[in-house]
Amino acid sequence: MKTAINKSASKGGSAREEGRSSATETIYVGLDWGTNTSCLMSAAQASAETTVSLQEKIPTVVGYAAENVLNRVLPGDAKVLFGQEALAHKLYLSIVRPLQGGVIHDLPSARLFAQHLRDRLKAGDREVRAVIGMPASSDLAARENARKAVQGVFDKIIFVPEPFLAALGYRDDARVSEGKYQDPVANSLYIDIGAGSTDVCLVQGHYPTADDQLSEPFAGDAVDQIILDGILAAYPDCGLTPARVRDIKEQHSFVLAKDAATPAVATVMVGGKVKKLDVTDQVGAGCEALLQKVFEMTRELIARADADSVSELLQNIIVTGGGSLIKGFGVALQTKLLEEGFENPRVRVLGENYKDYVARGALKAARQAKDRHWQNLLG
């Protein structure tokens, strides 16, 4: 089942040589393949339930070396670099983001990236089975593309909607029987704000069906665009790139109180001169638009929940994804819900570790999947 891509892309077949355990042992992988960042977790099949042997967050980028790049500028004179290493050397590389809106957009670089993930596992010749999170809204074509991207890289795969995996990953199985543990999947509303899409779903003891979820292609990337448009309207010659705008947003994002935010100052070249621009208002406008969208989606989904379940549901609104890191987001959403007349809502933000939950849930699912669930990938 190992194919050309395995041999060509792994540096000198090192991954194969590094495989230490027996070739018959299966490696389970949980993968959150994000537009912006991917999170990879793995464990050997025979390991204990809670063991995670590898856990990595990798920016989902592939960098192709420019033709004329000098020797020894890039590590190992590599032709292709990935993740953090690619970003660190971006001056000498042409950077490609294989995913857009949570789905594969550039198949060749997605395949190389997938191979890079496999190489990180140091799995050697062992069989690798991966459960991969997909946006709940991804369609048939998106799934076929994802399959093509991992064909010949992983041996067996299962695609599972990301909200399912987040719920699984966030639940602490060891504590479910404790009386005071509030089971986060008993009656909760999950909000996942990614780069390409915002997904809101009800988790009320069962996995969300189509009626229990909403997905909108409005998230971090859309915020970046609003900020960029606003900046360009004020400073038409500033030459800011979308990547730069994202950096500024991630450092200075805020909702609710402008006073509490650090002023967003962008250093740019205007007409050949270095200038410092205050873009706080533009950043605030982009973040506010996202807050409004999330609020509307949340309100709509609460209206779909069984009336008897709503008061408990309002106590368990969980916000995750990179967009949840906007300063003040949880409080702002809670305030909006309160102003709308919802009784005593409580919004929790999962924080910096949000990326782990989908991958952890995926690893849990991999351990519990039966043979019949795995899709064989033809090499």
Added chain:
Amino acid sequence: MSSTTTPSPVQTANPRYLWNEIVRWTFEACILRKEGREAKVAPLLQERLPELIRAWSSRCGLPAAACREQLTSLFSRVQESVELGFMQQRMIVNEVCARLGEQPKGARWPIPAQALGLRREVAIDNVSDMLDALGEAEFESMGEAILPVRRATQLPRELFAPEAEPSAAEAALA
């Protein structure tokens, strides 16, 4: 079942017919399992097939060990065929998607663009059932749209007993 009740068709049928029914329902169970329709597989595995197998074993005239061997070989060959059919279906789906993907921008995607989701409720702690339900939904949308697995799968003809007239002994038994 007591000896006074009317015998079911399975109990009275000739062994060739019974064998072909076993092939047919084994195929059906494998296909349904591949489609993730576990709820429909259970009655086949727990009721229909055991009844057919019991009836066939008692009437085929083979020793028990030979019956077991023949059945084991049948199960693995049917599973292999379905697996192959499934892979062929995947290849065809890939091909269809690739061709449709090559269409000029704006051309309509003729297959329903189904989101990945469940069509029935599954309890959170039942990961296995959730995966079955996802499989069902995926197959319903994809298979129906392009090529049902059962049409992509060909069972080897030699698995079936020849459609000959039953022997005199079989006829007498029936």
